Amino acid sequence: MARSPKPPTKNPPETAGLPKAPTGIQGLDEITGGGLPRGRPTLLCGSAGSGKTMLAAEFLVHGALDHGEPGVFMMFEESAEELAQNLRSLGVDLDALQRQKKIAVDHVHVERNEIQETGEYDLEGLFIRLGHAIDTIGAKRVVLDTIEALFSGLPNHAVLRAELRRLFRWLKDRGVTAVITGERGEQSLTRYGLEEYVADCVILLDHRLVDQVSTRHLRIVKYRGTEHGTNEYPFLIGARGISVLPITSMRLDHQACTERVSTGIGGLDDMLGGAGLFRGSSTLVSGAPGTGKSSVGASFVDAACRRGERALLFAYEESSPQLLRNMGSIGLDLGRWQDSGLLRIDASRPTLHGLEQHLMHMYELVRAFKPAVVVVDPISNLSMDREDRALKPTLMRLIDYLKQQGITALFTSLTSDQAADVADSQVGVSSLMDTWILLSNLAGNGERTRTLQVLKSRGMPHSHQVREFLMGDHGVGLVDVVLAGDRVLTGTARISQVAQEEAASELRQRDHERRLKELANHRKAIDARIAVLNAQAEERASEVEFAIERERLHAEGASSRARALARTRDVPPPRPVTTQSTRPARRSAK
Amino acid sequence: MNARLATPRAPARGRKPVALDEDTPGTAEWQLRLYVAGQTAKSAAALDNLRRVCESHLAGRYTIEVIDLLVNPRLAAGDQILAVPTLVRKFPEPIRKIIGDLSNEERVLVGLDVQPLR
Numbered sequence: 133m134a135r136s137p138k139p140p141t142k143n144p145p146e147t148a149g150l151p152k153a154p155t156g157i158q159g160l161d162e163i164t165g166g167g168l169p170r171g172r173p174t175l176l177c178g179s180a181g182s183g184k185t186m187l188a189a190e191f192l193v194h195g196a197l198d199h200g201e202p203g204v205f206m207m208f209e210e211s212a213e214e215l216a217q218n219l220r221s222l223g224v225d226l227d228a229l230q231r232q233k234k235i236a237v238d239h240v241h242v243e244r245n246e247i248q249e250t251g252e253y254d255l256e257g258l259f260i261r262l263g264h265a266i267d268t269i270g271a272k273r274v275v276l277d278t279i280e281a282l283f284s285g286l287p288n289h290a291v292l293r294a295e296l297r298r299l300f301r302w303l304k305d306r307g308v309t310a311v312i313t314g315e316r317g318e319q320s321l322t323r324y325g326l327e328e329y330v331a332d333c334v335i336l337l338d339h340r341l342v343d344q345v346s347t348r349h350l351r352i353v354k355y356r357g358t359e360h361g362t363n364e365y366p367f368l369i370g371a372r373g374i375s376v377l378p379i380t381s382m383r384l385d386h387q388a389c390t391e392r393v394s395t396g397i398g399g400l401d402d403m404l405g406g407a408g409l410f411r412g413s414s415t416l417v418s419g420a421p422g423t424g425k426s427s428v429g430a431s432f433v434d435a436a437c438r439r440g441e442r443a444l445l446f447a448y449e450e451s452s453p454q455l456l457r458n459m460g461s462i463g464l465d466l467g468r469w470q471d472s473g474l475l476r477i478d479a480s481r482p483t484l485h486g487l488e489q490h491l492m493h494m495y496e497l498v499r500a501f502k503p504a505v506v507v508v509d510p511i512s513n514l515s516m517d518r519e520d521r522a523l524k525p526t527l528m529r530l531i532d533y534l535k536q537q538g539i540t541a542l543f544t545s546l547t548s549d550q551a552a553d554v555a556d557s558q559v560g561v562s563s564l565m566d567t568w569i570l571l572s573n574l575a576g577n578g579e580r581t582r583t584l585q586v587l588k589s590r591g592m593p594h595s596h597q598v599r600e601f602l603m604g605d606h607g608v609g610l611v612d613v614v615l616a617g618d619r620v621l622t623g624t625a626r627i628s629q630v631a632q633e634e635a636a637s638e639l640r641q642r643d644h645e646r647r648l649k650e651l652a653n654h655r656k657a658i659d660a661r662i663a664v665l666n667a668q669a670e671e672r673a674s675e676v677e678f679a680i681e682r683e684r685l686h687a688e689g690a691s692s693r694a695r696a697l698a699r700t701r702d703v704p705p706p707r708p709v710t711t712q713s714t715r716p717a718r719r720s721a722k
Numbered sequence: 723m724n725a726r727l728a729t730p731r732a733p734a735r736g737r738k739p740v741a742l743d744e745d746t747p748g749t750a751e752w753q754l755r756l757y758v759a760g761q762t763a764k765s766a767a768a769l770d771n772l773r774r775v776c777e778s779h780l781a782g783r784y785t786i787e788v789i790d791l792l793v794n795p796r797l798a799a800g801d802q803i804l805a806v807p808t809l810v811r812k813f814p815e816p817i818r819k820i821i822g823d824l825s826n827e828e829r830v831l832v833g834l835d836v837q838p839l840r
Binding site for chain 1: 807
């Protein structure tokens with residue numbers, strides 16, 4: 133009966149004054165704060181088939197195997213062979229334990245019609261047998277199952293009661309931790325009122341049918357001198373024996389991790405403060421049928437596997453191959469992760485087990501597979517034909533358990549299409565979740581549009597916008613928000629708005645181009661005119677220069693001729709009056 | 723029943739003579755075993771009462787074996803002894819048990835299924 137080590141947080145403080153004998157039964161030691169009262173008798177009562185014998189046997193076996201406390205099993209109903217068979221189903225070899233002197237078994241068989249009563253007697257024989265068995269193996273634990281059978285075997289109840297009182301006293305004196313089982317009575321806890329004699333600790337087992345699903349419950353009615361959980365706790369008899377379920381729900385003491393993990397949907401990570409979910413947090417994805425819950429879950433799993441982490445997917449709607457095929461259609465190849473051992477898909481019908489059994493199954497898988505990410509798709513199916521109040525505490529336990537293991541969990545939840553009020557839905561578990569993502573189908577404008585919104589996300593800034601959610605060939609994605617004035621547009625309206633905006637912007641673009649071209653043309657025209665004017669100015673300038681030059685040459689020529697004439701005639705040079713006479717001639721030439 | 727018992731068997735644990743042959747010493751028509759726990763008043767009374775009844779009704783046809791469980795606690799399980807004193811009729815079969823100090827002779831006779839001589 134190898135059990136995995138318990139998480140470190142599950143060591144409840146032991147009451148100093150009262151030593152306890154651990155039962156080794158999952159959950160029971162947590163409720164009782166360490167186990168049954170050591171050296172004292174404990175009464176275990178319950179109706180037929182409620183698991184009394186199994187619990188008592190486990191108490192002995194764990195004591196013998198794990199705590200070095202040999203035990204005596206004295207039974208009044210089953211034979212030794214029957215007990216050995218029952219324990220074999222849990223993987224315990226009773227014969228071997230007997231050979232190793234770890235457990236002694238004594239079957240006390242009382243046949244009423246063999247016995248005649250004459251005069252006084254006592255049950256010293258029983259004491260001697262029990263004492264002998266205890267001494268032979270040095271037993272620290274004793275189980276009497278079910279001592280009430282003596283009431284039907286022995287006619288004189290007055291003697292029997294006196295002797296039982298003496299027996300329990302004697303057990304205390306011997307210092308053995310005893311478990312006495314008793315049949316549940318109509319009015320009292322046990323049919324013959326054993327609780328009168330065993331006053332230290334009383335545990336009540338119960339087996340109820342609720343909506344055709346049977347659930348076992350355990351309750352500690354009384355535990356003198358120590359604190360204990362007083363609630364009724366569901367328990368199971370599974371392949372590994374008894375498990376009492378509220379393994380972790382007594383305290384909220386899990387660690388909070390600041391590391392963030394991606395959801396596998398880029399746009400969603402952006403909405404969640406840009407970094408995704410906190411590791412170890414739990415997320416609820418709720419929505420009506422066909423809103424893409426499973427796809428979100430699959431993306432989450434895919435992202436975890438991409439990071440090289442292990443992921444566990446509980447599928448309650450689709451078989452594993454069906455899931456792989458359907459997710460393949462949106463480009464999520466989960467098969468390769470399954471082949472590489474990173475992904476495990478556990479697909480089963482929710483009606484296969486009761487809720488507690490599902491939970492137990494989940495615990496066991498999580499313990500064995502040690503995933504970093506767990507997806508349950510969907511949790512709402514677990515509550516089929518059931519009152520929701522049973523689901524909530526169960527999920528609370530699961531969530532607490534996953535949180536303590538630091539596992540990031542994502543639960544999908546189906547809401548009915550008509551449920552307009554979102555806060556009313558989600559089997560009442562939304563308050564347990566750190567992040568709540570709501571997927572909804574918006575019908576309007578002749579179409580339905582998938583949308584996604586983050587209703588809450590503890591401890592991080594998150595977008596309040598409703599995003600449009602698309603499933604394509606390459607996984608799921610979110611479309612950027614399109615705003616028209618003060619409205620967020622989705623679906624066709626978004627597409628048409630985008631088209632309109634694109635058209636408008638093209639028109640503007642062309643207008644701008646046209647105006648720029650016009651400007652350029654205008655500038656070109658001006659440049660041309662400038663060139664013409666420049667040419668004209670140059671022409672004029674060269675003409676003026678030419679005329680000036682000609683006139684200067686002409687004047688020089690005239691003066692030199694005059695000087696030459698003067699030299700010849702020896703007269704002073706004349707004033708240049710004659711040059712004025714040439715001006716009308718130049719003007720006419722123009 | 724007689725056919726099975728007619729076959730002599732090896733004495734179990736060297737203590738239990740089982741044979742029908744009346745001539746064999748140590749065997750008797752009525753084999754009785756009385757379980758007691760120590761020398762208490764009750765066990766002494768039971769033994770006295772038993773001897774008286776046997777002498778009255780089964781004289782010469784019985785053996786009585788007294789087993790003190792304080793000395794031999796292992797033997798308690800064999801005959802499914804709970805109460806002491808317990809008288810066990812080992813033979814003739816079927817096994818019958820009478821618990822108590824055997825103070826009521828009539829009930830002892832009924833319990834042993836003995837026809838009273840008187």
